[in-house]
Amino acid sequence: xxxxxxxxxxxxxxxxxxxxxxxxxxxxxxxxxxxxxxxxxxxxxxxxxxxxxxxxxxxxxxxxxxxxxxxxxxxxxxxxxxxxxxxxxxxxxxxxxxxxxxxxxxxxxxxxxxxxxxxxxxxxxxxxxxxxxxxxxxxxxxxxxxxxxxxxxxxxxxxxxxxxxxxxxxxxxxxxxxxxxxxxxxxxxxxxxxxxxxxxxxxxxxxxxxxxxxxxxxxxxxxxxxxxxxxxxx
Amino acid sequence: xxxxxxxxxxxxxxxxxxxxxxxxxxxxxxxxxxxxxxxxxxxxxxxxxxxxxxxxxxxxxxxxxxxxxxxxxxxxxxxxxxxxxxxxxxxxxxxxxxxxxxxxxxxxxxxxxxxxxxxxxxxxxxxxxxxxxxxxxxxxxxxxxxxxxxxxxxxxxxxxxxxxxxxxxxxxxxxxxxxxxxxxxxxxxxxxxxxxxxxxxxxxxxxxxxxxxxxxxxxxxxxxxxxxxxxxxxxxxxxx
Numbered sequence: 001x002x003x004x005x006x007x008x009x010x011x012x013x014x015x016x017x018x019x020x021x022x023x024x025x026x027x028x029x030x031x032x033x034x035x036x037x038x039x040x041x042x043x044x045x046x047x048x049x050x051x052x053x054x055x056x057x058x059x060x061x062x063x064x065x066x067x068x069x070x071x072x073x074x075x076x077x078x079x080x081x082x083x084x085x086x087x088x089x090x091x092x093x094x095x096x097x098x099x100x101x102x103x104x105x106x107x108x109x110x111x112x113x114x115x116x117x118x119x120x121x122x123x124x125x126x127x128x129x130x131x132x133x134x135x136x137x138x139x140x141x142x143x144x145x146x147x148x149x150x151x152x153x154x155x156x157x158x159x160x161x162x163x164x165x166x167x168x169x170x171x172x173x174x175x176x177x178x179x180x181x182x183x184x185x186x187x188x189x190x191x192x193x194x195x196x197x198x199x200x201x202x203x204x205x206x207x208x209x210x211x212x213x214x215x216x217x218x219x220x221x222x223x224x225x226x227x228x229x230x231x232x233x234x
Numbered sequence: 235x236x237x238x239x240x241x242x243x244x245x246x247x248x249x250x251x252x253x254x255x256x257x258x259x260x261x262x263x264x265x266x267x268x269x270x271x272x273x274x275x276x277x278x279x280x281x282x283x284x285x286x287x288x289x290x291x292x293x294x295x296x297x298x299x300x301x302x303x304x305x306x307x308x309x310x311x312x313x314x315x316x317x318x319x320x321x322x323x324x325x326x327x328x329x330x331x332x333x334x335x336x337x338x339x340x341x342x343x344x345x346x347x348x349x350x351x352x353x354x355x356x357x358x359x360x361x362x363x364x365x366x367x368x369x370x371x372x373x374x375x376x377x378x379x380x381x382x383x384x385x386x387x388x389x390x391x392x393x394x395x396x397x398x399x400x401x402x403x404x405x406x407x408x409x410x411x412x413x414x415x416x417x418x419x420x421x422x423x424x425x426x427x428x429x430x431x432x433x434x435x436x437x438x439x440x441x442x443x444x445x446x447x448x449x450x451x452x453x454x455x456x457x458x459x460x461x462x463x464x465x466x467x468x469x470x471x472x473x474x
Contacts, residue, residue, distance in 0.1 A: 197318035
């Protein structure tokens, strides 16, 4: 139906890379978001300060600048560490900073900041009575967190997490800039070589559209399930 | 200039007067590009948002499709399609349009404008739809026609409710504009990339530019907070 001039398999592999990147970044972002939200709600001033600095800094700087900083800066830092270890302890240590890992770390860190705000709001939405009840049953802090807070906050967090996921998916396109062969990069190379920009970019745009539209449906279904026990007053 | 700043500028290799000027030019380009695309985007978005709330599906449908396509795909792809695509339109290189579109600034401006207009349309539509019904009924009771209602009642009150979400869109646009550097525009990020590759100093080049973006973001947040306080002053509690 659509002649991709032999770039079809490369584009398909690129699409898989994009999806892997998105899911790994999401996992990192959720972990960072839970840590950040717990820190912000801990009442400890140092932890709150660290989490606030993190979210403020990340949300004030463009994704692309962060990505360039981590990718190029990460390699310089590894080189410096490698030199230092060799000169002082004769330890041979080196690794090439990989665009995929840089991408996951950067996107994870960026969306971790957004998830922190989402989870913070969701934790605050859990009824205080539930926490008091858990205490009354003798639950420890960790137990209350895992058994009462997490399951009940998920329902409130879901719409926010869904929005962040949609934005995250689209942000993965940026990783093509630091040299990851995702579908955007394959399309760019193909478009330049064949001088057919529409021919290669429109299918990639369509894949993104399918991913965002599919996620939208899935999130809507999850949301329905999560709210099954809630009577909505209309 | 205080002495310590002058000393610092004289003793470091990277932040010389020349590189500072490069960052300055980049800042001017970024502000120029973001400001123009936001203004043009807003001009496009207001009528689209109004038409998007019209009941006729032949009017609202195409606008829905436009916002869906532009919000569902990455801005980077939109930029690439426009930047690489324009040159491929048959006959354009001989036409007068080529004078404009061979500069990378205009394809970028077009992509950014279309993208922000799509998001802004949905923001304004949302706040139009959340107009309290009583206000509309009151306007009808006064005998206002659709046009007058829109102009005098619905749009002013929708604008107030849209400011919060729109400020997020403005900051998003500022950050998204960094990708202009990928189509050879020397904006802030472009300047930082040039300076990085000249000195191989990623931390200096990118942290400095990150701080400039951070400062711009803070200025925008502050300005929008002031604007919002001003627009919503009638809702403030009486004793504050």
